[in-house]
Amino acid sequence: xxxxxxxxxxxxxxxxxxxxxxxxxxxxxxxxxxxxxxxxxxxxxxxxxxxxxxxxxxxxxxxxxxxxxxxxxxxxxxxxxxxxxxxxxxxxxxxxxxxxxxxxxxxxxxxxxxxxxxxxxxxxxxxxxxxxxxxxxxxxxxxxxxxxxxxxxxxxxxxxxxxxxxxxxxxxxxxxxxxxxxxxxxxxxxxxxxxxxxxxxxxxxxxxxxxxxxxxxxxxxxxxxxxxxxxxxxxxxxxxxxxxxxxxxxxxxxxxxxxxxxxxxxxxxxx
Numbered sequence: 001x002x003x004x005x006x007x008x009x010x011x012x013x014x015x016x017x018x019x020x021x022x023x024x025x026x027x028x029x030x031x032x033x034x035x036x037x038x039x040x041x042x043x044x045x046x047x048x049x050x051x052x053x054x055x056x057x058x059x060x061x062x063x064x065x066x067x068x069x070x071x072x073x074x075x076x077x078x079x080x081x082x083x084x085x086x087x088x089x090x091x092x093x094x095x096x097x098x099x100x101x102x103x104x105x106x107x108x109x110x111x112x113x114x115x116x117x118x119x120x121x122x123x124x125x126x127x128x129x130x131x132x133x134x135x136x137x138x139x140x141x142x143x144x145x146x147x148x149x150x151x152x153x154x155x156x157x158x159x160x161x162x163x164x165x166x167x168x169x170x171x172x173x174x175x176x177x178x179x180x181x182x183x184x185x186x187x188x189x190x191x192x193x194x195x196x197x198x199x200x201x202x203x204x205x206x207x208x209x210x211x212x213x214x215x216x217x218x219x220x221x222x223x224x225x226x227x228x229x230x231x232x233x234x235x236x237x238x239x240x241x242x243x244x245x246x247x248x249x250x251x252x253x254x255x256x257x258x259x260x261x262x263x264x265x266x267x268x269x270x271x
Contacts, residue, residue, distance in 0.1 A: 001221050003159065003250050005188065006231055011252060013158055016209040019221045022198025027163060028245045032170035032269055035194070035243050037129045044194040045242035047234045048127055050176060055115055056237045062114020063146075063178055063263075067101075074100035085179040087259040088150040098150065106145040110134055113144060120174070124267050127241050128172055132267035138167040144265040146178065149185060149253040156251045158208050158219035159227070161193075161201075162244035162266075165217055171266040175240040180260035181233070185253040187240060187262070188229040194245035200224045201247065220247060 002012045033041075040046040050056060064084065071078035071090070076097055078090055091097040110117045117134050125131045135142050149155045162168040175187045201223050208219030220227070227247065234240045242248065244266065253260050 001158065001219070003227065003229065005229060005252065005254075006183070013210050013250075015158060015204055015219045015221055017204045017206055019202055019204050021200075021202045021224075024197055024199040026195060026197050027161075028194055028243070031163075031245075033243075034128045034130060034132065034170070034172040034267075034269065038127070043191040044246045045189060045191065045232060045240060046127060047232050047238055047240050050123065050237050050239040051115075051119060053237070055119055059114045060178070066108075066112070066114070067105075070101050070104040073104060076100070083179070084261055085258045087148060087261065088153075088257075093150065093153075098148070098155075102148055105148060107141075107143045108145060110142040110144060120265065121267065121270075123239070124172065124174060124241060125270075127239075128267075131270040132172065133270040134265060134267050136167060136171070136266065137268055138169065141167075144263060147260075147262045147264050149251060149260040151185075151253050151255045151258055153253070154211065154213070156253070157215050157217070157249045158210055159247055159250040160203070160208070160215075160217045160219050161247055162217065164203065168244050168266065171244050171268050173242050173244050174263070174265050174267070175234065175242065176263040177234055177236065177238070178261040178263060180253070180255065180258040181262055182255070183231055183233050184255045185258070185260040186231045186233045186251065187248060188231050188251045189242060189246050189248035190227055190229060191246075193225075193247040194243040196225060196247070223247075
């Protein structure tokens with residue numbers, strides 16, 4: 001699979017396993033489209049201001065404290081004022097140490113969130129123009145996680161649609177930069193692809209395996225449409241809200257010496 005990144009040469013990755021084009025249907029058409037009443041319904045994403053300054057500072061302080069606890073539990077030294085964008089130096093580019101942190105930074109219960117989750121629910125509800133909650137009705141999970149992408153490493157997942165896993169149907173996603181997120185590293189997506197027919201995209205039948213790394217979600221392996229990736233690049237205290245039906249992922253970090261860490265979380269309609 002060859003990907004053309006904005007302002008970069010094409011990058012290829014090899015995905016193992018059987019693959020196929022999907023049925024001739026728009027998956028979103030039969031689901032709850034939380035972009036439907038917005039003015040960004042056509043593209044499937046928006047970058048917008050996020051929280052009040054006080055709430056965001058509390059959030060960032062809480063994130064620093066969480067990572068301090070991740071490092072401590074992994075038995076890795078982390079100075080109290082260490083910059084998170086130097087994560088790769090703190091873990092010495094060691095894959096075992098990295099995995100020890102990653103395993104703690106995913107599927108965190110919402111009760112551990114640094115600020116009241118209702119503040120995020122209220123903001124995302126404003127942006128979607130429908131009430132939402134950070135509660136998955138398909139499996140009752142209430143979780144968030146941090147994505148950690150070291151520079152010049154294959155830490156990113158391949159291109160995919162979250163909704164190839166049924167538990168992510170009907171949701172809306174957010175991406176919030178914590179550190180190191182810029183035009184060389186931020187999440188990539190294909191605008192408008194949430195409305196593509198499944199027959200336009202070839203994907204692995206099972207979760208993708210890239211090299212020695214196994215992913216839960218299937219990966220894009222080909223397309224009958226142009227995979228024109230963009231990097232929306234939200235800034236400090238901005239949020240990227242996007243449909244999980246969009247083709248996205250594959251967000252290689254092209255920075256030389258900066259780790260990208262982002263908050264990722266999902267919301268569903270609150271009835």
